[in-house]
Amino acid sequence: MKLRPDIPDALYKRSLFSWVWTSNLKLQVILLGVIVVTVAVRVLPLEMQKKIINQAIALQRLDLLLLYCGYYLGCVVAASGLKLVINALQNYIGQQSLTDLRKQLYAHILTLPMAFFRKASPGMVVSSLIGEVANTGEFVGQAVAVPVTNLLTLLAFAAYLFYLNPLMALLSMALYPIAILVIPALQKRANAANKQRVDTGRKMSTLISETISGIHEVHGNASFRLENRRFGVMADKLFQVRVVWNLYKYAIKVSNNFFQNLGPFILFLVGGYLAIHGRFDLGALVAFLSANEKLYDPWKELMDFYQTYQDASVSYSRIMEYFQGDPEFVDEPLIPRDPLALDGAVTAKDLVLEVPGGIQLLKGVSLDVDPGELVALVGFSGSGKSTLALCLCQILKYTAGTATLSGMDIDTMPKSDIADNIGIVSQHPFIFEGSIKDNLLYSINARREAHGITGENGVPTLDEIIATVQQVGLFADILRFALSSVFKEGRKEKLVKKVVRIREAYHEGHAASLAEWVEFFDPTQYLYFSSVAENLIFGTPNRDDLTPAKLPSSPFFVNFLHESGLKMLLMQTGAELATRTVDILKDVPSPDAMFFEQTPIAMEEFETYRELTGRLTRVRLHKLAPEDERLLLTLALRFTPGRHTVVNLSNILEGLLLQGRAMFAERIATDFPGAVTFFRREHYLYSMTVMDNILFGRVKTSNPKVLDQIQKTIVSLLIEEDMLERVLEIGLDFPVGSMGDRLSGGQRQKVALARAFLKEPPMLILDEATAALDNASQSRIQNLLESKWKGHSTVISVVHRLDTIKNYDKVAVMKAGRIIEAGSYTELMGKKGMLYELVHGSAGGA
């Protein structure tokens, strides 16, 4: 007989129990050993009790009493310790299996076909992997330990009790099966009542939401009585249902207690009768009583375990059913070999893609592409052009016909070969959290990881990355990221000096033309694009308590605000900022960071300020608690009128703040000389971004044209100072945010293009890869394809703009899943067929 059952390869075909077999069997065996010892240790105290009463107490032997009590204590301590060991082992085994299941399931999900992801929601995948699998882990941990422990305990107790007195043993055991019959029956009824409660609750919810939605009608007809009656009927029904439901719940509780307490009654009655007649000794009776109490726990644990098993098997089968499916392609070659180098030749013959329901997205497409050809797929939406492109790179699987890459069947090629040889850029490329650089190297790093390449092997040099970044037009964006970074004091000293030099050059050449767009750090002017704190301090603090974050709690600074007459005004401003922001954002479901760009409240502080605004309606400003004062000052000190438009900066406050700036400088000079390095043209400002430093001021506009212009002049100065490369390197480390949400649509597409280009694959598939780009960037990419890639790599491009395809080697026009015509642009235009119609149609319609 084979001990270990066959475990199928496909994850979703595995049974729940198979995870017990693949769990840490060594630990399971150790666990079994511990359990056996534990059970023995659990029975021993019963015998000790008997001996204490029958021998020590009855014979009045103190030495025996101490001895047996000692044993008893030892057993209790050992049993507790062992129980802890069992729990620890069972937890470890369970969590290990859970992790194993999670990893395998994740790996399996990633390989599932595209069709699965079209219907699956990310939320469902998340909840399966995070929440639902937990039940399975718990079950695997308990699968051996709990039933064995409790069954053995029951058996051991039973055996011991039979050894003492078979009749009494039978009686005390008999109660439990009765309880097992009665309680589940009650439970069943309670469940039914609960279902009724939920149903009635739901009906009531519908009624309430209907009435609230139709409140206009209710008020219009003053139908309050009518509505109250309708609601009243429902509420009474719910009342009845809930009473019944609760009664069943209490009945279960009471019967549980009843059966537990009934045990001693029978034992006393029968045991007492037997003892009176001398057929049973007192010690044995006590042993029975305490065994009776202890028997309850194993029963209960077994029942709980059954519940765990039920839960686990339900959620396990639900997960496995949900994630049922096999990968459409092999992941890697069966026999390990070096990666293939393809030449980029593509053929498709009678390619068909049929989806469930018998719908054909491709209806027999044939296409031949020579290595290095630039091919455009054009056609109306829904014509199948994207589908065809995606079939050629294994994102979709065609259902009939043949397609080859360098003569090899695409259908049977391992995915790794495809990934090694094809670069894919989709219309809505995905950007992962991390830096720009991480994303640019994503494709390359994926291949390096797959081939086990470590170190710097295969990673493009900085020059290569910059060259590609420039080719796709991402250069200016990356520069902008770099310019908005803040250098820490004491680091990048060389750069800092250069920045100051650039500042001088910039001001000589461009200051006048910038006046409209930049707010210079002028000590006599209020700065609307700097915070209140920056306006007051007007320098870089050298003391920890004067840094922006700590200012509101610095006694020195708060005292200064008080004496300069600013404190109450600032608190009032803080209160307005908080109230306004909370009023606007309170009903926005899960607002992300973007919603907090125009308020001084940070995303994670929103709840705190929401509560504070509640207090502000009840408590006057001067009576606020010190912590609330600090919160309000924090906001006021961050207030930047140029960005935070929810509140206006009053003329009075502006004037006072300007005076405050001068007072603060005096105060620092007398109290803490040197505590602040005031802004001066010859210093680097460590609290400011590189851009602020170069401009010695802040840009006031979000107008992209103006920003571009400013940046262009900065670039030429950076080149003069020979620091462009270094600055770009800083920009490449810019964190793109979760799912790249700090990048615009165009930037994301450029990152995706650069990511594919950096890989230098023999074949590129571009699926409307320039749709989100502006005209200039689009033509830049077009030129790049025609100059750099044409003849070098095969490019298959799904194109929506027909003015870009004139220089393509081949144009294939698709309609309703078929290629209607294919050939060179001039050839097809000369033929005045479908392409001609498309070009002229689109020109006329656009």
Add this chain to the structure above:
Amino acid sequence: MSSSMDQREGRKPSGFNDYLDILRELPLFTGVPLDVIKVLAYLSGLEKVPAGEALCVQGDPMDRCFYVVDGSVDVVRQMGEHETAMLRRGAGYFFGGLGLLAASAKALYTVRAVSEVEGLVLTKEKFQKTAQRFPDIQPKILGNVVAHVFRWEEAFLTAHAEECACRGGEMGLSLF
């Protein structure tokens, strides 16, 4: 040095409340609850465009809508080398609203500042993030767009009855 915060002219919008008033009156947002318009107004900002600069360029993605607060703009259409002026509009002109709704709509016109223009800007990203959080507003806005298309076509048909008859294939936007 004057700044965008300058309030001497009194009637120029300078903050949230003014933005809110502007957005509330836009036909695109008819029927959108005040709480949502508040969020949109909060996410909007003023922007200055120097005379001669384009507010949006024909063929470039429409990634923001623009309400002219001050100054005037020309709407032009490039055809090959030529440029045809279509409209001139001043304060109160709003464009780009339709672009907020589509994933990758590209401008059909160039809108250029004749004098220095100041305007209220709401970017597509900000609009869409808000719309995702308040899905109920989407059908309302769609309804407004559809109503606009019908109104426009009816006015056009009334004004150009004969021409319409000859341009058969290109008419009937509302039949879409």
